[in-house]
Amino acid sequence: MSETLLKVDQLVKSFPITGGLWGREVASVKAVQNVSFEVKRGETLGLVGESGCGKSTLGRCVIRLIDPTSGTVTFKGQDITRVQGEGLRELRKKMQIIFQDPYASLNPRMTIGAVLEEPLLIHGLFPSAKDRKDRVRELIRLVGLRDEHLSRYPHEFSGGQRQRVGIARALAVGPELIVCDEPVSALDVSIQAQVINLLMDLQQKLGLTYLFIAHDLKVVEHVSTRVAVMYLGKIVEIAESEELYKNPLHPYTKALLSAIPIPDPRRREERIILHGDVPSPVNPPPGCHFNPRCPLASEECRQTAPELKSYGQDHWASCLKIKAST
Amino acid sequence: MSDLLLDVKNLKTRFRTDDGTFFAVDDVSFQVRRGRTLGIVGESGCGKSVTSLSVMRLIQNPGEIAQGQVNFEGRDLLKLPEQQMRAIRGNDIAMIFQEPMTSLNPVFTIGNQIDEAIKEHNPKMTADQVRERTIGILRKVGIPAPEQRYKEYPHQLSGGMRQRVMIAMAISCDPKLLIADEPTTALDVTIQAQILDLMRKLQQDFQAGMILITHDLGVVAEMCQDVIVMYAGKIVEQGTVEDIFYRPRHPYTKGLLDSIPHFETGHKLDRLQTIPGLVPSLLDIPPACRFQDRCPYVQERCRVEYPELRALNDTQVVSCHFPLNGDKA
Ligand SMILES: Nc1ncnc2c1ncn2[C@@H]1O[C@H](COP(=O)(O)OP(=O)(O)OP(=O)(O)O)[C@@H](O)[C@H]1O
Ligand SMILES: Nc1ncnc2c1ncn2[C@@H]1O[C@H](COP(=O)(O)OP(=O)(O)OP(=O)(O)O)[C@@H](O)[C@H]1O
Ligand SMILES: [Mg+2]
Ligand SMILES: [Mg+2]
Numbered sequence: 001m002s003e004t005l006l007k008v009d010q011l012v013k014s015f016p017i018t019g020g021l022w023g024r025e026v027a028s029v030k031a032v033q034n035v036s037f038e039v040k041r042g043e044t045l046g047l048v049g050e051s052g053c054g055k056s057t058l059g060r061c062v063i064r065l066i067d068p069t070s071g072t073v074t075f076k077g078q079d080i081t082r083v084q085g086e087g088l089r090e091l092r093k094k095m096q097i098i099f100q101d102p103y104a105s106l107n108p109r110m111t112i113g114a115v116l117e118e119p120l121l122i123h124g125l126f127p128s129a130k131d132r133k134d135r136v137r138e139l140i141r142l143v144g145l146r147d148e149h150l151s152r153y154p155h156e157f158s159g160g161q162r163q164r165v166g167i168a169r170a171l172a173v174g175p176e177l178i179v180c181d182e183p184v185s186a187l188d189v190s191i192q193a194q195v196i197n198l199l200m201d202l203q204q205k206l207g208l209t210y211l212f213i214a215h216d217l218k219v220v221e222h223v224s225t226r227v228a229v230m231y232l233g234k235i236v237e238i239a240e241s242e243e244l245y246k247n248p249l250h251p252y253t254k255a256l257l258s259a260i261p262i263p264d265p266r267r268r269e270e271r272i273i274l275h276g277d278v279p280s281p282v283n284p285p286p287g288c289h290f291n292p293r294c295p296l297a298s299e300e301c302r303q304t305a306p307e308l309k310s311y312g313q314d315h316w317a318s319c320l321k322i323k324a325s326t
Numbered sequence: 327m328s329d330l331l332l333d334v335k336n337l338k339t340r341f342r343t344d345d346g347t348f349f350a351v352d353d354v355s356f357q358v359r360r361g362r363t364l365g366i367v368g369e370s371g372c373g374k375s376v377t378s379l380s381v382m383r384l385i386q387n388p389g390e391i392a393q394g395q396v397n398f399e400g401r402d403l404l405k406l407p408e409q410q411m412r413a414i415r416g417n418d419i420a421m422i423f424q425e426p427m428t429s430l431n432p433v434f435t436i437g438n439q440i441d442e443a444i445k446e447h448n449p450k451m452t453a454d455q456v457r458e459r460t461i462g463i464l465r466k467v468g469i470p471a472p473e474q475r476y477k478e479y480p481h482q483l484s485g486g487m488r489q490r491v492m493i494a495m496a497i498s499c500d501p502k503l504l505i506a507d508e509p510t511t512a513l514d515v516t517i518q519a520q521i522l523d524l525m526r527k528l529q530q531d532f533q534a535g536m537i538l539i540t541h542d543l544g545v546v547a548e549m550c551q552d553v554i555v556m557y558a559g560k561i562v563e564q565g566t567v568e569d570i571f572y573r574p575r576h577p578y579t580k581g582l583l584d585s586i587p588h589f590e591t592g593h594k595l596d597r598l599q600t601i602p603g604l605v606p607s608l609l610d611i612p613p614a615c616r617f618q619d620r621c622p623y624v625q626e627r628c629r630v631e632y633p634e635l636r637a638l639n640d641t642q643v644v645s646c647h648f649p650l651n652g653d654k655a
Contacts, residue, residue, distance in 0.1 A: 222587035259519035261544030
């Protein structure tokens with residue numbers, strides 16, 4: 001078993017909602033609630049769930065782009081939950097993020113060369129100008145683009161190419177962990193495949209660890225070693241990827257898997273159709289968060305919030321209705 | 327009553343921009359039959375939305391329909407005066423757009439907006455009848471507590487509910503043809519499954535014809551009987567859903583099918599197949615076959631002679647000099 005690179009324990013993130021005359025806090029968005037998991041070096045943990053369930057917030061807390069409300073994040077054995085200043089700067093070299101929208105995240109007035117050089121300057125890496133240029137050239141080739149692209153501006157690139165630039169920028173400082181926040185959601189399938197292959201090649205070559213956020217379960221299955229399913233701020237199930245897709249236990253995971261349209265006209269099978277919409281994280285329902293949409297919900301589900309329990313090797317789920325036999 | 331509802335012939339839609347003039351839809355022909363769903367697939371920018379907007383005659387400056395026929399129940403819509411066209415829009419032909427917020431008016435309640443649509447096409451109905459019908463439709467599309475929702479504004483609804491309101495509005499006048507442009511792209515899969523299920527049931531009830539535009543091949547496999555694959559403004563392949571998914575003959579169609587991560591265990595951690603390169607700019611399309619620069623089977627002839635669409639059998643049509651032999655993708 002390889003080393004645990006990242007450990008998240010009882011992480012909570014709430015955003016205050018202010019209102020009234022004095023801007024008092026009137027309520028809060030409970031975006032992430034008591035989430036715990038671990039990621040081993042070299043693996044990819046996929047994170048799936050419906051829009052607004054807290055995936056991006058969780059990813060951002062983990063790499064300290066935003067401060068968690070409570071709980072701890074441990075990276076390579078060190079508690080980084082409250083690291084500030086120089087410590088945080090050091091951390092940024094080890095943890096990076098790739099965003100969904102490759103256009104919005106690149107400065108339109110900087111050439112691609114300057115975009116890639118910037119993190120090196122910020123972190124004082126490769127102090128000699130020549131070494132820096134060499135590193136930038138190495139980066140652009142690593143993501144399958146060419147030297148001539150360095151003098152161009154973001155608008156001259158297609159979506160897939162911009163995403164490659166985003167990846168190169170994240171790689172510039174030599175990170176160990178990369179949070180990929182919907183890195184291919186905005187791309188066409190043919191381009192999606194190019195970028196996914198690139199991410200997987202880079203992982204092999206550089207020994208990277210990914211926290212891979214996506215709402216496309218096919219993509220997540222393809223890239224992930226393990227998968228965590230989130231619903232309204234909580235992880236409801238986590239398991240090895242193959243196990244989760246073959247043997248889902250939580251009713252939400254089952255519905256999610258069953259809802260994926262399969263590109264095969266002979267397999268128009270009966271789907272589990274859920275009723276109702278995702279509730280608001282400002283007023284999550286009492287008991288199990290999934291109970292208002294759950295086909296199995298009973299009175300106890302409206303009263304008691306289930307905890308994650310172990311069902312066999314490395315398979316955890318939180319539902320009162322799972323038969324104990326598994 | 328003939329089965330044939332919509333018969334589009336040689337449609338060309340042109341845009342004149344500062345950078346130049348191009349055909350976003352270039353000589354496109356297809357048919358929609360009652361009770362059937364035609365899927366239009368293809369990557370971003372290939373002309374799916376422009377095709378549907380052309381059918382509705384909603385193309386605006388700097389665009390214009392340059393040529394073709396849009397025969398709806400035997401009448402060419404392109405020849406009708408705008409006033410008659412307005413009566414057809416929303417009545418005989420209705421459209422559901424991708425982003426419901428842009429097509430719902432934020433300052434009116436949703437009940438009010440559906441009422442208006444019904445009134446416009448049923449001037450003799452009383453206010454109470456209209457309201458009753460609106461609430462009935464909201465219930466039909468699965469909006470809980472429709473009497474309550476009737477009084478609410480678009481921003482008070484979730485994305486899935488707004489999309490249902492759009493559908494309610496579209497079906498409020500029992501259209502004969504429903505055009506849905508990426509109706510579920512902005513939604514999560516469990517909500518998408520609800521909406522698709524709803525659309526399928528409604529179509530069965532009405533025996534309407536439907537055009538479903540999407541880039542998700544899974545949605546096509548699930549919903550459509552007939553499929554058009556577009557590439558850079560042209561139809562490259564056309565057939566039944568089985569033709570397209572089991573016997574793709576155009577290399578682009580096969581490339582699209584192969585690049586989807588397969589949702590089966592066992593394929594995991596393999597490399598995905600990709601289509602190399604990028605979609606060409608419409609201002610700079612290669613002469614002859616438009617797919618030539620990305621095609622793994624390209625030959626000299628593909629660079630000099632345009633591959634006219636030709637029928638391979640009763641149902642399948644392809645634009646390729648060297649069609650694949652049709653093995654399963
Ligand atoms: N800065 C913020 N202030 C207030 N609320 C926020 C903030 N950021 C996120 N939220 C809320 O927290 C919840 C979780 O949001 P988050 O962006 O993490 O979801 P997500 O799972 O990434 O969704 P998506 O799939 O749409 O990207 C949402 O209800 C969101 O509105
Ligand atoms: N109003 C407009 N002005 C100029 N060009 C336009 C306009 N509308 C569409 N186009 C161009 O026409 C082409 C086809 O666009 P269309 O919107 O039909 O693509 P699409 O297949 O629907 O793509 P997507 O999947 O991104 O919705 C594109 O190159 C687009 O840039
Ligand atoms: Mg997000
Ligand atoms: Mg479109």
